[in-house]
Amino acid sequence: MIEVMKMDPLIRIVLSEQKLPPARQYKWSVYAYHFQKGNANYIYNTLTKQCYLLEASDNAINTRNLYTTLDMDNNASLGQLAKDYFLVQEHEDEDLLYENLTEIARSLKHRKQKKGFTRFTILPTTACNARCFYCFEAHKKPVTMTPEMIEQVTSYILSSRYDGKIHLHWFGGEPLICSKAIDTICRRLRQQSVDFYSTMVSNGSLITDEIADNMAGIWNLELIQISLDGDETEYNHRKQYHTAKNSPYRVVMDHIGILLRHGIKVRLRCNVDSRNLNSCHRLIEDLNCRFPDKTNLSAYFTPLYEVQAKENSFSVWESCFGMNDKLAAYGFSEKSGSNLHQLALQYCMAQNPHNNIVIAPDGLLYTCEHCLPGTAIGTITNGISENNILKQYSSYPPVPKKCSGCAFLPNCTTFSLCPITRSSCKELQEHALLRSLHRELS
Numbered sequence: 001m002i003e004v005m006k007m008d009p010l011i012r013i014v015l016s017e018q019k020l021p022p023a024r025q026y027k028w029s030v031y032a033y034h035f036q037k038g039n040a041n042y043i044y045n046t047l048t049k050q051c052y053l054l055e056a057s058d059n060a061i062n063t064r065n066l067y068t069t070l071d072m073d074n075n076a077s078l079g080q081l082a083k084d085y086f087l088v089q090e091h092e093d094e095d096l097l098y099e100n101l102t103e104i105a106r107s108l109k110h111r112k113q114k115k116g117f118t119r120f121t122i123l124p125t126t127a128c129n130a131r132c133f134y135c136f137e138a139h140k141k142p143v144t145m146t147p148e149m150i151e152q153v154t155s156y157i158l159s160s161r162y163d164g165k166i167h168l169h170w171f172g173g174e175p176l177i178c179s180k181a182i183d184t185i186c187r188r189l190r191q192q193s194v195d196f197y198s199t200m201v202s203n204g205s206l207i208t209d210e211i212a213d214n215m216a217g218i219w220n221l222e223l224i225q226i227s228l229d230g231d232e233t234e235y236n237h238r239k240q241y242h243t244a245k246n247s248p249y250r251v252v253m254d255h256i257g258i259l260l261r262h263g264i265k266v267r268l269r270c271n272v273d274s275r276n277l278n279s280c281h282r283l284i285e286d287l288n289c290r291f292p293d294k295t296n297l298s299a300y301f302t303p304l305y306e307v308q309a310k311e312n313s314f315s316v317w318e319s320c321f322g323m324n325d326k327l328a329a330y331g332f333s334e335k336s337g338s339n340l341h342q343l344a345l346q347y348c349m350a351q352n353p354h355n356n357i358v359i360a361p362d363g364l365l366y367t368c369e370h371c372l373p374g375t376a377i378g379t380i381t382n383g384i385s386e387n388n389i390l391k392q393y394s395s396y397p398p399v400p401k402k403c404s405g406c407a408f409l410p411n412c413t414t415f416s417l418c419p420i421t422r423s424s425c426k427e428l429q430e431h432a433l434l435r436s437l438h439r440e441l442s
């Protein structure tokens with residue numbers, strides 16, 4: 001047996017080698033996931049992230065058997081698998097093991113956490129120049145930061161920030177509608193010698209050479225995510241820009257070129273449903289022709305949120321995986337973030353309000369970037385005051401009944417307060433995990 005992936009170092013600290021009292025029966029952990037790649041057999045622990053390649057000499061190991069310590073004494077591989085929690089005592093409550101482990105790991109991590117916010121998600125406006133049918137801001141009255149608010153936001157960042165490098169994430173609406181606000185905040189922070197970098201989510205339609213100069217310079221923009229939901233016809237149809245003269249698709253493609261020439265990393269997010277699948281294939285070919293140098297260009301396909309919420313979304317996920325493979329074959333890098341080596345301790349930034357804060361254009365503070373009514377935790381003038389809401393976001397309820405005993409639970413932390421519904425379940429998790437494992441081991 002050969003160890004091909006090590007345990008998550010944080011889990012290794014929390015979880016010392018399992019003691020194996022004799023005269024007990026040991027069962028396979030629900031997190032011990034067996035898979036094949038070619039003719040090779042592997043066993044991966046979805047909780048600890050450790051992976052072993054089983055050799056011919058391990059043929060006696062049967063993944064359906066119960067074992068005793070006597071069996072482990074006679075088979076070194078079995079003994080090692082038990083010490084590493086691939087086998088657990090017959091009556092072990094593994095939901096509890098997962099809950100306790102993540103809680104201890106979180107508290108260890110929080111102890112090392114920096115004082116002050118390290119990440120500010122800032123919405124200069126909730127207005128947008130496009131009208132995507134799937135936008136969560138649709139039907140809401142747009143709000144934009146006033147000049148006074150821009151000054152107050154700057155003061156709030158200065159007074160609440162971590163005293164080292166901070167991350168400004170520009171979100172909206174379309175943040176570039178308010179490029180002047182971004183400019184002012186970044187200039188003020190520079191005047192105060194604040195060390196920061198930026199990222200942004202944008203539709204990419206409002207970029208000019210001058211804005212790109214500012215992005216690369218004053219804003220220290222490292223990455224911009226742009227949504228591109230199909231080929232020219234489909235994209236122009238889906239975006240419904242308010243003031244489109246030329247083809248918005250061609251405009252955005254030109255803007256991506258400007259960004260890349262300025263050395264800014266561009267990530268394309270392609271939202272998929274059953275109606276734009278074919279056009280997404282054409283989009284891949286077009287991107288490949290237009291951008292032969294993909295050094296700073298990544299792309300990924302993912303189902304639209306409304307598709308993710310449907311029970312039968314797996315076929316769209318499968319198509320996305322296929323198209324992502326095609327992107328990889330063409331040399332585009334994919335969005336990273338698989339939980340292959342690191343146990344996910346929280347669902348998203350909203351569950352870590354000690355280091356992350358979201359600032360809405362009206363000065364309300366949130367932990368979730370969707371800024372749902374009734375979920376503000378304070379204001380930039382008075383700071384955090386809604387401790388009950390804060391507590392709800394940063395609490396971790398017990399494993400839900402439907403997830404009890406699921407091998408994929410450690411990769412699939414759920415969060416009931418997230419407004420985005422994801423109904424995809426074991427089939428999808430298994431597919432995604434296998435895909436990552438196969439890539440890792442190739």
Ligand code: SF4
Nearest residue numbers: 403406409412425426
């Ligand atoms: S949501 Fe589904 S895949 Fe995820 S942990 Fe629960 S049962 Fe498993």
Ligand code: SF4
Nearest residue numbers: 348350368369418419
């Ligand atoms: S709770 Fe959901 S919508 Fe809010 S930040 Fe987290 S993942 Fe995004």
